[in-house]
Amino acid sequence: MTGAPLVLIDHDRGVVGDDTRQALAFARACFPDLPIAAVVIGREQTEPIAGADTTFHIRHTALVDYAPEAWGDALHELAVAQSPGAIVATGTERGNEVLAHVAAIADQPFASNVIEAVAGASGTPWQIRRLRWGGSLLEDATLDATLPIMSCALHVFPNEISGGPPNADTPVVEFVPTLGPDAGRTRIVDRVRVAEGITLTTAPVVVSGGRGVGSEEGFAAIEALAELLGAAVGCSRVVTNQGWRPHADQVGQTGKRVAPDLYIACGISGAIQHWVGMQAAKNVLAINTDPDAPMVTKADYAVIGDLHEIVPAIVAEIRRRRT
Numbered sequence: 001m002t003g004a005p006l007v008l009i010d011h012d013r014g015v016v017g018d019d020t021r022q023a024l025a026f027a028r029a030c031f032p033d034l035p036i037a038a039v040v041i042g043r044e045q046t047e048p049i050a051g052a053d054t055t056f057h058i059r060h061t062a063l064v065d066y067a068p069e070a071w072g073d074a075l076h077e078l079a080v081a082q083s084p085g086a087i088v089a090t091g092t093e094r095g096n097e098v099l100a101h102v103a104a105i106a107d108q109p110f111a112s113n114v115i116e117a118v119a120g121a122s123g124t125p126w127q128i129r130r131l132r133w134g135g136s137l138l139e140d141a142t143l144d145a146t147l148p149i150m151s152c153a154l155h156v157f158p159n160e161i162s163g164g165p166p167n168a169d170t171p172v173v174e175f176v177p178t179l180g181p182d183a184g185r186t187r188i189v190d191r192v193r194v195a196e197g198i199t200l201t202t203a204p205v206v207v208s209g210g211r212g213v214g215s216e217e218g219f220a221a222i223e224a225l226a227e228l229l230g231a232a233v234g235c236s237r238v239v240t241n242q243g244w245r246p247h248a249d250q251v252g253q254t255g256k257r258v259a260p261d262l263y264i265a266c267g268i269s270g271a272i273q274h275w276v277g278m279q280a281a282k283n284v285l286a287i288n289t290d291p292d293a294p295m296v297t298k299a300d301y302a303v304i305g306d307l308h309e310i311v312p313a314i315v316a317e318i319r320r321r322r323t
């Protein structure tokens, strides 16, 4: 009999990112008639995960901090014990890394960045659709596996699922794996913070500049606006290619994925490779001289004009209102 699908809830020292809960909604979409089991690995103790019918808590001394092989090994052991209908996670770095280890141990295929998955009739492959090439390509594929292992693409499913069981009513089931001798080969031994304060991927507002900014110095106005808004500064690839900003600031297919409440795109045309990096933004404001630029036509709000006039004008107006 097929057991409840296992949903990995990845976390960093107990802090569960909102993104990681998207896999719960993905699992419900795949298995509308089955209960859903969340899996929390490590931590001293865990609360029931909201939206899941059961929460498995996997504990072991090798699981105190993140260790991808050990997490994969532990999740695989739980799967052997539970015979789940599938193992899923959100396609975060950790989600994909752990599921890749599970798949290797289980000798099963792993499909990452899935946006739709439909189970085949008994014994036939799953039909899946997934994002490829940084989101610029949709791929329809079949997944022929005795144990489907899938991550869902980030920001496709909601963080919160409606209709799940109330938090306090769901059980937490302890599971202690044995773990193989190699499980602890890769583990965190130290952490060095490379960015203080607001980061591009967590900032509620991102002010981003493209070729239209014109120079490294041109970013002074972008930075001033970002500071006033408590925002992070982002940029397009043209900007990093020109050496105006570091690659760490680049948004897009070959840069960072951001999902702020507001993304302000200054002098960015909106090429698909940039768009895939910020398409999860809740609101987009484009500042551009070209009313037909894709960024302008797709944006929620647009100001048509020269950013070298508009951005300083916004900065001056905000300062005026705050004094």
Ligand SMILES: Cc1cc2nc3c(=O)[nH]c(=O)nc-3n(C[C@H](O)[C@H](O)[C@H](O)COP(=O)(O)OP(=O)(O)OC[C@H]3O[C@@H](n4cnc5c(N)ncnc54)[C@H](O)[C@@H]3O)c2cc1C
Binding pocket: 209, 210, 211, 212, 213, 235, 236, 237, 238, 239, 250, 251, 252, 253, 254, 255, 256, 266, 267, 268, 269, 270, 271, 272, 273, 274, 277, 287, 288, 289, 290, 293, 305, 306, 307, 308
């Ligand atoms: C494999 C691959 C991966 C890629 N990965 C990425 C990626 O991760 N991120 C990324 O950004 N790109 C990426 N690209 C590049 C992408 O295709 C575009 O070339 C790039 O995004 C364009 O950057 P841009 O919008 O700054 O420049 P442009 O396309 O040149 O657009 C500049 C915009 O500025 C406007 N403008 C000019 N002057 C002003 C002004 N004074 N005031 C207001 N507006 C003005 C123009 O109207 C125009 O819309 C990738 C490309 C490939 C092939």
